[in-house]
Amino acid sequence: MSTVTHYQVHDNIALITMDAPPVNGLGKHLRRALLEGFEKACADDQVAGIVIASAGKLFSGGADIKEFGTTDPLAEPSLPQLLNALEISTKPVVAAIDGQALGGGLELALACDYRFASPRARFGLPEVHLGLLPGAGGTQRLPRIADVPLALEMIVSGKPIGVDKALQARLVDRRSKYSDKDENGAENAFTEAALDYARELVETEAPLRDCAEIPVDTSALPENFFSDFRRSIARRSRGLFAPECCIQAVEAACQLPLTEGLQKERALFAACMDTPQARAQQHLFFAERAATKVPGIDPQCPRRKITTVAVIGSGTMGGGIAMNFLNAGFKTTILDLNADALERGVGVIRKNYEISAKKGKLTAAQLEARMDALKTTTTYDDIKDVDLVIEAVFENMEIKKKVFQTLDQVCKPGAILASNTSTLDVNEIAAATSRPQDVIGLHFFSPANVMRLLEIVRGEATADDVIVTCIDMAQKIKKLPVVVGVCFGFVGNRMLGPYGREACRLVLEGATPAQIDKVLYDFGMAMGYLSMCDLAGIDVGFLVREGIREQLAIDPSYEKIADELYHLGRYGQKTGRGFYIYEGREKHEDPEVAELAAKTAAELGIERRQISDEEILERTIFMLINEGAQILDEGIANRSSDCDLVYCNGYGFPIGRGGPMQYADEIGLDKVLDSINKYRRELGDYGELWFKPAPLLEKLVAEGKRFKDYQVQA
Ligand code: NAD
Secondary structure, eight states: OOSSEEEEEETTEEEEEEOOTTTTOOOHHHHHHHHHHHHHHHHOTTOOEEEEEESSSOSBOSSOGGGTTSSGGGSSSOHHHHHHHHHTOSSOEEEEEOSEEETHHHHHHHHSSEEEEOTTOEEEOGGGGGTOOOTTTHHHHHHHHSOHHHHHHHHHHOOOEEHHHHHHTTSOSEEOSOOTTSTTSOTTHHHHHHHHHHHHHHHTTOOOOOGGGOOOOOTTOOTTHHHHHHHHHTTTTTTOSHHHHHHHHHHHHHHSOHHHHHHHHHHHHHHHTTSHHHHHHHHHHHHHHHHTOOTTSOTTOOOOOOOEEEEEOOSHHHHHHHHHHHHTTOEEEEEOSOHHHHHHHHHHHHHHHHHHHHTTSSOHHHHHHHHHTEEEESOGGGGTTOSEEEEOOOSOHHHHHHHHHHHHHHSOTTOEEEEOOSSSOHHHHHHTSSOGGGEEEEEEOSSTTTOOEEEEEEOSSOOHHHHHHHHHHHHHTTOEEEEEEOSTTTTHHHHHHHHHHHHHHHHHHTOOHHHHHHHHHHHTOSSOHHHHHHHHOHHHHHHHHHTTHHHHTTOTTTTHHHHHHHHTTOOBGGGTBSSEEEETTEEEEOHHHHHHHHHHHHHHTOOOOOOOHHHHHHHHHHHHHHHHHHHHHTTSBSSHHHHHHHHHHHSOOOGGGTSHHHHHHHHOHHHHHHHHHHHHHHTHHHHHHHOOOOHHHHHHHHTTOOGGGOOOOO
């Protein structure tokens, strides 16, 4: 029969086992094989019940991602056709779920009459993360089988739930204590139990369930349920199309019979499909998978073992970094030469955990277990045996070099020595040791216990196994690793340079901070650049520029307005004044900033004028893109999608646009290039100085290509 399913009959029960590695993706071959198995079971008089189960670790991961962007999802039977056939089966069909049932995988389970699940089972509809909604009945069947609030939450958030919650919500009919996929479990105990369950259903003549006959229970829904829900997600779904479509689909389930609801779901699915937003979100999905592959490094390269970790420095970053490791169960030691700073740092960690515990995200026992796994010291000798050290001391080359020299003397051979520097040269730090092959940059973002992005900075000498070990380790602590090369600011902060330069220059040319930030916010950025400066601290940006003053001397206007604010002691939110005035959390425009801008512009001979929103958007975002092209050309980023991951996960770039490079691909690189050339002409000497198109951008436009088509050579 087929190679992607196995068909067996056990007494009077047919067992159809999906076996399409790696995730039982519901591509056309598996759909066809499932339908054939089902029809065979229906036609066999010996068979009274059917169990659909899975080989491999998952029940099913849903749609086959290899089919994305092809016409294969339409190949018959389509998933909706297969599921409709299962739904009207005249013999009871049981989904035996051992592992994850995601997307189409969960929709498959929902079309069965009964769901039998192992303790490992998880259920989720993550389509919203791809800019879509579940398109094979999920939005119509889930509210009928479970309740509306749970269905809505699962569909709109895309977050999976575990078996206990699923059982409580009647999404699962029976929970087995067995799993076939536990290493220690008895072989086939779960499948045997699923077959027994199917036999029991047959013997007790349990009713067949057709969702068409299950009304959605709306009686317990509070008044204004949907409008309140919309309001509750407004912030996190700002600018996104799919969440609203998900809500409309569930609303339809509450109002329409199943067949009409399914039609409405199809229409909403079609409206999401093939839109720039869905393309952007799917691009990010594939980008995450691509990011772990590093050109020139064998993915099978053996890893170094990491079980113990030390963090040097217990400040803002050190504490947050340590929390990631404690959360993931690593024994962690924090070293700080200043005992008071150490005590303060540990206090902050405990306080953060207490806040999580108060919110119910952590039990008291978990909190204590994490604090117990944390050791502190002021002595390097105490960390001589650790597998990984992450340095997070002051951003100063001399101090960092001293720390690495000490680490070189005390740490065991083979230990990975990492720096969390944001801007300093990792090669120079590595050269301070006798083992540069063990040195790497691990650039966490603030707050380090929250932000998902981790730039893994590959030095000239960094060994391949150190890089792959750090990628694996990043995934263990739930970070998103992106491997980058050494340059000032790596990928994220380097690209930020031209973006910030333009935002500050536009203030001098006549735009207000509020106008600039509104344009960027309306584009979808989490916040405008100038609000971001106020949040991060005007003093922090000033100190970074101090480190590269010589390079900036070519442009006396370079972030000059921010320098002026610094000299006035306006450090942003922390001092109540920066580009804006702050009263608590409220932010107001500051007329003095406009006066300061006018004065500074006059001193620099910059003519002030009315600036259009279009110019603000193009000068900031296109310069960000142009720098992305340049670092791609230099090999600092391995692929344009890595720049996108950095921007969407570290800098608040809207996921609905898929990152700056994807946005450029979407609108056309020629438009970006034309616009840069236009400002080069229009902005006089300033334009001539900064608006130089990256050669790679020009090359790709000349070849009619996109960033996506560009491959960095290994
Ligand atoms: P911080 O000033 O909050 O903390 C630095 C800590 O290091 C202090 O507790 C200090 O006592 C300790 N320290 C200084 N010299 C030491 C030494 N020789 N040995 C041991 N401990 C020492 O600084 P931070 O904001 O946590 O930044 C730390 C590093 O992380 C810097 O390299 C910075 O560039 C980088 N970084 C910061 C951010 C951010 O947003 N704050 C983001 C990414 C990276």
